[in-house]
Amino acid sequence: MNPTLAIEPSVFYFGTPVALLTTLTPGDDTANITPISSAWALDDTYVLGLSNLGRAMCNLRENADLVINLPDSRLWESIEKIAATTGVADVPPGKREKYRYEPDKWALGGFTPQPSAVVLPPRIAECPVQMEARVTNMTPLNEEGDATIVHAKVLRTHVHRALAVPGTSHIDVDAWTPIYYTFRHYFSQGERVGVNFRAEQ
Numbered sequence: 798m799n800p801t802l803a804i805e806p807s808v809f810y811f812g813t814p815v816a817l818l819t820t821l822t823p824g825d826d827t828a829n830i831t832p833i834s835s836a837w838a839l840d841d842t843y844v845l846g847l848s849n850l851g852r853a854m855c856n857l858r859e860n861a862d863l864v865i866n867l868p869d870s871r872l873w874e875s876i877e878k879i880a881a882t883t884g885v886a887d888v889p890p891g892k893r894e895k896y897r898y899e900p901d902k903w904a905l906g907g908f909t910p911q912p913s914a915v916v917l918p919p920r921i922a923e924c925p926v927q928m929e930a931r932v933t934n935m936t937p938l939n940e941e942g943d944a945t946i947v948h949a950k951v952l953r954t955h956v957h958r959a960l961a962v963p964g965t966s967h968i969d970v971d972a973w974t975p976i977y978y979t980f981r982h983y984f985s986q987g988e989r990v991g992v993n994f995r996a997e998q
């Protein structure tokens with residue numbers, strides 16, 4: 798048996814893919830972009846963990862439409878360019894030391910808006926996977942009111958052609974390189990070590 802050590806990590810970011818949410822800011826022409834990594838899917842529903850201090854959460858309370866854009870590992874520097882910003886004009890006191898207000902994260906990160914088909918916020922053209930979605934449920938994460946668990950149903954999925962297996966709705970797993978956020982470091986995907994018995998290719 799491997800010897801173990803009891804530790805008290807301040808965060809539990811053992812590694813989840815990064816997503817860039819686009820949401821509509823009321824009264825604004827452009828949508829806001831929010832990098833997150835607390836995101837996973839079950840069936841057609843995504844579960845997102847969002848801070849209540851951020852623009853994304855404010856926006857989703859006003860308009861339930863969003864796009865869950867999945868960047869690949871080549872986009873890490875663009876993500877990092879917008880990382881220390883918020884779309885909240887009056888930056889909350891707890892964030893002021895490390896974050897500043899940025900009304901146009903598209904220009905700052907070098908991202909290009911692409912119209913969505915069934916929701917209002919645009920997709921991010923540079924992201925190889927773009928899922929148009931709508932919020933179906935919101936639950937407080939804890940009694941302190943720090944964050945919200947958001948359920949979003951995926952309504953339409955777009956992928957760059959290079960990722961699609963021709964004639965199917967399958968993703969070419971050799972072409973797709975998600976970007977993982979592991980203790981605030983960006984990682985690309987390593988080599989394949991195995992295949993599940995239900996894999997379709």
Ligand SMILES: Cc1cc2nc3c(=O)[nH]c(=O)nc-3n(C[C@H](O)[C@H](O)[C@H](O)COP(=O)(O)O)c2cc1C
Nearest residue numbers: 831832833834835847848851852853880882883884
């Ligand atoms: C890679 C990455 C992952 C992040 N994951 C989350 C997350 O899962 N949930 C969250 O609320 N904030 C997360 N953040 C922090 C937000 O992006 C940050 O608070 C930002 O200011 C939110 O932007 P907004 O206020 O314009 O929505 C993450 C940041 C980065 C760079």
